[in-house]
Amino acid sequence: MVLETNLYFALIIIGALLILYEAINPGFFAAVPGTTMIVLGIMFLMGIDVFNTVWGVILGVASALIAASLSVLLYRRLSPEQLPTTLSRDSLIGREGKVIREVGGEEVFGKVLIAGVEWSARSTGRVLSPGTPVRVVSSEGVHVIVEEVQL
Structure with a gap:
């Protein structure tokens, strides 16, 4: 049980690091997997096993899709609407x-x-x-x- 709990916290920490990396290096698209990992880690800590039951899988996939969709919407809102700049000689x-x-x-x-x-x-x-x-x-x-x- 302790090993599983540590893995769940690891999911949350890795997700947070991905979001931090995205904040430092915009455009890397790490926010979506980072948010998804955080949501899944929290679900595991709440006792929802997304691997062993049909409802767990459905709830896990739905939560991950919602988290990813919200991340994309938030990212679009925060990022400026401009074309990327390309410089060549x-x-x-x-x-x-x-x-x-x-x-x-x-x-x-x-x-x-x-x-x-x-x-x-x-x-x-x-x-x-x-x-x-x-x-x-x-x-x-x-x-x-x-x-x-x-x-």
Whole structure:
């Protein structure tokens, strides 16, 4: 009985950890299984055995479906209605950012921050120091080519 009770608490704890992980990393879709595990753990602790009787199975499945449905509805309500943002080196052309590690014209050791993402970069000409505002003019391979933005 003690082992079973520990397993039921483990279900609840794992479910809570999944929900916590979802809160930290939205989009992982751990809230639904987390909520379901919590509900099933509570049902077990209440003495409802969802494995040994037909009514237990029906009640367990119904409770899990209700918990999952409520999780999805709550998640939709809390999450913003927006399309996911996808950035590729080609979609950066024309965007502005700033140099975060010195960018030269020949080497690709420089780094720029464009739309909150760090990219390897080289300049169209002269060396650009950190903090310099830049605009992406093209891309080659896995890096972008930038020019200084004149303020």
